[in-house]
Amino acid sequence: MSTIDLFLTRLTSRKIGRDEAGNTYYESRRPDPVYGRTRRTVALAKGLDSSIVPPEWHAWLHHTTEAPLAGPRHAWQKPHQPNLTGTPGAWRPKGHDYAGGQRRVTGGDYEAWTPGG
Template sequence: MLRLTSAISGRKVGTDRFGNVYYEGKRTLPVYNRARRWVLYAGDAEATKVPPEWHAWLHHTTDAPLSETKRYAWQKEHQPNLTGTPAAYRPVGHDYVGGRQRSNGGDYEAWTPGS
């Protein structure tokens, strides 16, 4: 349904390297005095899949999407939120990493109720 609505009431602005398609409304909204912008996600709808170049455009920070090809050596490739996936961050001591926490040095005494 959103694809049909997007084709009728919006104009396609572009596609990012992940396959997400970006649209801008054909009319200006009177309250904000600007057109509405939205994205059709490739795959599951997950906001963290939008790269920073397009995030700035979606939130009206820039008038045009930033270049995805101009990259600096210090810039990392965009990654969506990996929480809940096998690639998620697991700190030392996590059950999935072996479950062994580092020693506390022996100066910790656990509290027990009634003592």
């Protein structure tokens, strides 16, 4: 969020809360005249990667819930992770070039065409 956007957001909105990543969430004081509901925004703590917004706040931002989801975390719930695509932490299946490049041979493997053969 640019400095001007942040200034205007603080001027026209009220702060709702912060998450564990340091993102700050705002809700406009008056409903939007076109949509008839308040505008909800987030000031990301660092960078422009919005995948760092946790699911409980994502639901609130998109008007799925009236309040951010809160409550105890269950033992089976994993902590939120941003999108790791394109980073060293991304998942790579067996046979991926970065994971050794060896995969098992399958019956449908491509055979290159050669002229006259």
